[in-house]
Amino acid sequence: MNKKIAADVYTQTASDGYILRPATMEEVPAIWEIILQAKAQMYREGKHQWDENYPTVPILENDVRRGWGYVLVPDNCSTQPEPDIIAYGAVVFDGEPAYKGLWDGQWLSEQPYVVLHRLAVADRWKRQGMAVRYMQAVCDLALSRGIRSFKVDTNYDNFYMQRVFSRLGFTYCGRIRYDAGERMAYEKLL
Numbered sequence: 001m002n003k004k005i006a007a008d009v010y011t012q013t014a015s016d017g018y019i020l021r022p023a024t025m026e027e028v029p030a031i032w033e034i035i036l037q038a039k040a041q042m043y044r045e046g047k048h049q050w051d052e053n054y055p056t057v058p059i060l061e062n063d064v065r066r067g068w069g070y071v072l073v074p075d076n077c078s079t080q081p082e083p084d085i086i087a088y089g090a091v092v093f094d095g096e097p098a099y100k101g102l103w104d105g106q107w108l109s110e111q112p113y114v115v116l117h118r119l120a121v122a123d124r125w126k127r128q129g130m131a132v133r134y135m136q137a138v139c140d141l142a143l144s145r146g147i148r149s150f151k152v153d154t155n156y157d158n159f160y161m162q163r164v165f166s167r168l169g170f171t172y173c174g175r176i177r178y179d180a181g182e183r184m185a186y187e188k189l190l
Contacts (some may be wrong), residue, residue, distance in 0.1 A: 105174020
């Protein structure tokens, strides 16, 4: 179910009691804490996708300003003085320039798509399926905007996200390159 919260801005209310909604600038400090938790976990596990240079607070602020930053919160959070942010991600409907350079494979489609970057789940919500819930809500948001393709990428050593993509029915499509290195690219037709 969609709820209108501002002109042309909707939240996605999942039937399981969670809402995906646009993040606010006031929430950036809490979002940053979630990002720091994710970076610490990646560091402990020897993963190299995120480091001290990415993502940063200015990147998160830019996400929010551009309307890309979305948070997953409990449906009852409007009754809470401080929202309990479960997860954060950058949900982009403007495309991803790096995806034009896909190699060693091909996309499933060339239609407009949504892309998700910087997905992070708060430590206290991990191992409860919240990354899956977040991505399912992004699928619903995309469909509500008439978008039928969802593209994502991750680092070769991010086995957790690779499993999430597989569980949600994403197809491995090839490789892309950012300045920070190569990534595995996936697509799901909605």
